[in-house]
Amino acid sequence: MNNEKDKLSQENYELFRELDPDLLQKKFLNALLKIQNVRRGSIWIKRGRTYVCVEAAGIDSENIVGVTLDAGSPSIVGWVIENGKMTIAQAGSDRRHNREVEAHFAIKSSQILCFPLFIDGQVFGAVQIIDTNPDSIHLNLDSSYLSHFQNLLEICSIALGNALCYAREQKKNRRLSSVLSRVEKENTIIGQSKAFHKSMDLVKSYADTDFNVLITGESGTGKELVAERLHTGSARADYPFLVQNCSAIPETLLESELFGYKKGAFTGATRDRAGLFEAADGGTVFLDEIGDMPMGTQAGLLRVLQKNEIKPLGATQVRYINIRIIAATNKDLAGMIQENRFRQDLYYRLSVLPIHLPPLRERREDIPLLVRHFLNVEGRKTNISEKKISPEAIHHLVAYTWPGNIRELENLIRYLMVTTQNEIIKPDDLPERILKINPDGVKESTAPRNTDPQTNETQYLRDISIMTWPDLEKAYVMALMEKFNWNITWAAKASGINRSTFASRMRKLDIHRGTGESPDSTTMG
Missing domain, CATH: 3.40.50.300 (P-loop containing nucleotide triphosphate hydrolases)
Structure with missing residues (x-):
């Protein structure tokens, strides 16, 4: 018995060294057959109202992989999956046995040992260990041995379940990569402004x-x-x-x-x-x-x-x-x-x-969208980690006039992806021609300024001291919204509170972009 326990432990170790889902599935089944000294077995997965054979070993295995059993028809794997229990069945007399599957097999099953496969407490499939000897003498059904055997199965079923989930995620990622690649080749047109949508509506109607x-x-x-x-x-x-x-x-x-x-x-x-x-x-x-x-x-x-x-x-x-x-x-x-x-x-x-x-300067609310799009696209093209951009830098980009329009913005993002050392692009990373435009979209004045910080601070304190708290809050929110071109998400982020709270304060303060326009209709980030 100790030798058999050592054998189980060794198989357990070998299985968990395998990372490839398909190979793990095959090794898992072959290891169970080897331990039980039989030559036929199969793994079944539940898919909706059916049970599908995803792996088989032994004589006639090529004729069973891919076979689908309906949940309404009798089958041992179906019974095990639905009841979540191990069972031992005599193939010749057990009514649960689906004989149609083996109808054309040269060698029929005599005794079947079937275990459920679990992941996160849920049954996702079953594994059959089959003795094809007419005397049913190969399966070890000793209760002590089966207890250790079931422990191995439970551990391996978790590994198999995770491997199958991993394979599904890989398939999803491949589909997503394919879609993203197609999107890149199609040169996606990005925008949310009224001017943009007006043009795109014409494109759609003209295409027909x-x-x-x-x-x-x-x-x-x-x-x-x-x-x-x-x-x-x-x-x-x-x-x-x-x-x-x-x-x-x-x-x-x-x-x-x-x-x-x-x-x-x-x-x-x-x-x-x-x-x-x-x-x-x-x-x-x-x-x-x-x-x-x-x-x-x-x-x-x-x-x-x-x-x-x-x-x-x-x-x-x-x-x-x-x-x-x-x-x-x-x-x-x-x-x-x-x-x-x-x-x-x-x-x-x-x-x-x-x-x-329209030129980019007439659809400024599209600039943040375009910036994020180009950062993402260029990051994938160059294998450079996608960079983020600070609200302050976005504000400078929105204020800039963009004589070269979207092409100029795209080339700027390529430049910033290479020259910005940090993960976040800040105003200091932007070219001088963009920084020359102040937040209100006009060139910086060359007139002399009051450079005395104490005088400026005193004047500032005097101005806000005559304001009520709601007036002060309203002025602050208005300043943020104008700074970020009425983008609630960027303004909320700069204020340090979440977006829903920021939007709620706007409604209470009756702040909106224009007459009859509510905060909910402002630019979405």
């Missing part, structure tokens, strides 16, 4: 149509991202989305890039080449910086929009195509029309569905 779209806005406002969103939300999503920057290449080269050319059309044209319009047939072409397109090329583009046909350089016949044009510009096309630098007829063809993207 096949009309041409003209996107206007300053550089760095995300025009290409919007164009891509229009394409992916349209019926053309399974076809190409091709991009051409009209300001990046000379006029002659731009024309050949868009329309293609025939062999011999010009020096160096050694073969036929399809242009962007032909390559995108069925899909969408995004023409960025359309305001920089030369007048000669504009005429060719107008023909594409009017007749859905192109004529490659050097060709004698036209080719018909089916594409949607999305154009974008940061220029005043209406003014260019007056100066004869842009075709009026082309403008009307392009701007059937117009979208204007």
